[in-house]
Amino acid sequence: MNRLLQVEGLVKTFGTTQAVKGIGFNIKEGRCTALLGPNGAGKTTTIRMLTGLLKPTEGKIEFQGLRPGEDQRSLLGYLPQSPAFHNWMSGMEYAVYAGKLCGLSAGEAKSRAKELLGRVGLADAANRKIGGYSGGMKQRLGLAQALIHRPRLLVMDEPVSALDPIGRREVLGILKELKEETTVLFSTHVLHDAEELCDDVVIIQSGQVALQGSLSQIQSDHRRPVIELKLEDKESSMEWARSFVERHQTDDAWRMIIEDAHLEDRTLRLTVLDMEKARQALTEELAKQRVGFVRLEAGYSSLEDLFMKVVGA
Amino acid sequence: MNAGKLLTLVQKEWLELLRSFKLIWVPLVFVVLGIMQPVTSYYMPVILEKAGNMPEGTVIEIPLPSGAQVLADTLSQFGVMGLLILALSFMGTVSGERNSGATSLVLVKPISFGTYIAAKWISMMTLTWGALLLGYAASWYYTWLLIEQVAFGPFLLSYILFGLWFTFILTGTLLFSTLLRSAAGAAFSSLGLAVLLSLLAGLMPKYLSWSPGSITGSAYQAVQSLEGFDALASFGWSIGITVLLIGAGLIGSAAMLRRSPALD
Ligand SMILES: Nc1ncnc2c1ncn2[C@@H]1O[C@H](COP(=O)(O)OP(=O)(O)O)[C@@H](O)[C@H]1O
Numbered sequence: 001m002n003r004l005l006q007v008e009g010l011v012k013t014f015g016t017t018q019a020v021k022g023i024g025f026n027i028k029e030g031r032c033t034a035l036l037g038p039n040g041a042g043k044t045t046t047i048r049m050l051t052g053l054l055k056p057t058e059g060k061i062e063f064q065g066l067r068p069g070e071d072q073r074s075l076l077g078y079l080p081q082s083p084a085f086h087n088w089m090s091g092m093e094y095a096v097y098a099g100k101l102c103g104l105s106a107g108e109a110k111s112r113a114k115e116l117l118g119r120v121g122l123a124d125a126a127n128r129k130i131g132g133y134s135g136g137m138k139q140r141l142g143l144a145q146a147l148i149h150r151p152r153l154l155v156m157d158e159p160v161s162a163l164d165p166i167g168r169r170e171v172l173g174i175l176k177e178l179k180e181e182t183t184v185l186f187s188t189h190v191l192h193d194a195e196e197l198c199d200d201v202v203i204i205q206s207g208q209v210a211l212q213g214s215l216s217q218i219q220s221d222h223r224r225p226v227i228e229l230k231l232e233d234k235e236s237s238m239e240w241a242r243s244f245v246e247r248h249q250t251d252d253a254w255r256m257i258i259e260d261a262h263l264e265d266r267t268l269r270l271t272v273l274d275m276e277k278a279r280q281a282l283t284e285e286l287a288k289q290r291v292g293f294v295r296l297e298a299g300y301s302s303l304e305d306l307f308m309k310v311v312g313a
Numbered sequence: 314m315n316a317g318k319l320l321t322l323v324q325k326e327w328l329e330l331l332r333s334f335k336l337i338w339v340p341l342v343f344v345v346l347g348i349m350q351p352v353t354s355y356y357m358p359v360i361l362e363k364a365g366n367m368p369e370g371t372v373i374e375i376p377l378p379s380g381a382q383v384l385a386d387t388l389s390q391f392g393v394m395g396l397l398i399l400a401l402s403f404m405g406t407v408s409g410e411r412n413s414g415a416t417s418l419v420l421v422k423p424i425s426f427g428t429y430i431a432a433k434w435i436s437m438m439t440l441t442w443g444a445l446l447l448g449y450a451a452s453w454y455y456t457w458l459l460i461e462q463v464a465f466g467p468f469l470l471s472y473i474l475f476g477l478w479f480t481f482i483l484t485g486t487l488l489f490s491t492l493l494r495s496a497a498g499a500a501f502s503s504l505g506l507a508v509l510l511s512l513l514a515g516l517m518p519k520y521l522s523w524s525p526g527s528i529t530g531s532a533y534q535a536v537q538s539l540e541g542f543d544a545l546a547s548f549g550w551s552i553g554i555t556v557l558l559i560g561a562g563l564i565g566s567a568a569m570l571r572r573s574p575a576l577d
């Protein structure tokens with residue numbers, strides 16, 4: 001697949017703190033990529049370097065298919081975390097203004113603005129002043145103005161994080177459509193949003209890439225069979241669980257089939273090596289020790305487990 | 314620099330001046346200031362008579378100033394009040410947009426930093442030169458009605474010289490507005506520059522005749538002088554240097570903006 005953007009060894013130092021410490025990734029044409037990481041990981045800093053608003057201390061940012069002399073910003077559409085417009089303009093005026101700044105003719109800008117404002121659900125509010133828009137409306141206007149010149153790459157910083165549940169649904173719905181038409185890169189600290197929209201993820205933590213690849217590849221590479229056991233609220237059962245957590249690594253028979261065990265509240269979570277054997281041995285143990293449980297479930301680890309492990313939370 | 318994009322940016326600035334009513338009240342203030350000077354000069358004897366508790370029979374004899382003197386006094390008013398109002402109007406022109414985050418949307422578009430600064434400057438200058446012309450013309454007209462006519466040549470020359478002085482100081486406001494976060498800081502710095510340069514030029518006229526600060530003096534001279542006054546010969550140096558400094562201020566503003574297009 002065609003690479004649209006290549007980032008190598010990106011570093012940004014603010015005074016004495018290094019916010020981004022050598023990040024590298026590729027964005028493939030037509031794919032949706034999430035820059036995923038907890039707050040303070042360096043997502044905003046990275047994105048602002050891609051847009052040219054911030055100069056990298058070190059590193060390379062390369063767009064493919066840039067004609068000689070062409071401004072790389074003409075390939076980009078950018079929606080910052082909390083976009084600020086000119087509040088005295090109407091939504092329509094701003095979208096046309098953005099279009100003309102991207103080099104569209106007045107007529108073209110107007111028809112594009114009309115089309116996009118309709119698409120993001122602002123047709124009725126198009127002639128109202130932006131000062132009166134809600135957060136969700138501003139986010140949607142931000143999308144419209146970012147797309148006005150049909151950019152090859154749409155870059156968004158936490159596009160849904162600040163929105164209420166309804167605004168979030170609306171924007172996610174629009175993004176789902178958009179990603180079919182253009183290459184998308186967006187940052188988020190919410191795994192669920194990445195899972196819902198993306199093909200690829202770049203997980204960053206403390207300014208470094210912790211893990212990257214296609215979502216499905218990561219999922220299958222890191223998928224582990226797990227058994228979850230929710231115990232009855234009874235001292236004898238909890239006693240058994242605590243001793244089991246201590247015992248599973250010393251006992252040879254258990255060590256062969258269980259990789260990891262930990263107890264959280266009343267849930268015992270086992271990452272197992274051999275599901276068949278583990279299931280057999282565990283049910284026998286439960287029966288023999290007369291352990292009372294509420295629920296027993298065998299399945300696979302989720303992306304969330306992996307994300308938590310990678311970012312060390 | 315792309316002419317279409319420059320025009321788009323200039324139109325945006327004009328629309329903003331219109332919607333914030335600056336396009337209306339700034340010229341209005343200039344017109345009021347301009348009319349007040351000839352009117353107060355003309356009625357000064359009457360005002361003094363009414364206000365002062367003069368003994369019966371006192372005759373007040375104040376010679377009416379010449380028309381040229383009234384226009385020079387008008388310019389001096391503009392140089393204080395007018396400049397203050399213009400500097401306050403433009404003090405946040407870049408820093409305000411940068412602080413709000415508006416530049417983060419505009420400066421990721423394929424436009425050059427120079428175009429953005431040029432548009433700001435052009436819109437500032439249309440308001441400045443326009444307001445100055447209206448106010449000065451009003452003063453000229455009322456001076457003619459009440460006192461005497463001043464020839465058009467000296468009027469026009471002094472207008473251009475004073476406009477150049479305003480252009481210089483307000484280019485400073487633009488530069489400080491891209492340099493500093495605080496809008497008040499930009500107004501204060503550029504007005505401080507104006508005061509400093511005028512003072513120095515007043516204190517050492519011999520040594521600082523090349524400085525932009527001597528332009529205001531040149532303008533007063535120009536309006537009061539007789540036919541055949543040669544502006545370029547008298548203060549060509551200060552004009553040339555001022556134009557150069559204005560250019561440098563614009564280039565400096567664009568460079569500052571490139572260095573930090575948005576807040577970190
Ligand atoms: N202008 C700045 N000056 C100093 N430190 C900064 C600046 N901007 C960001 N940082 C620091 O860089 C780190 C990464 O910030 P950021 O990129 O905003 O993270 P994220 O968007 O992933 O939450 C944080 O520790 C933050 O405090």
Ligand SMILES: [Mg+2]
Nearest residue numbers: 043044081158
């Ligand atoms: Mg952020």
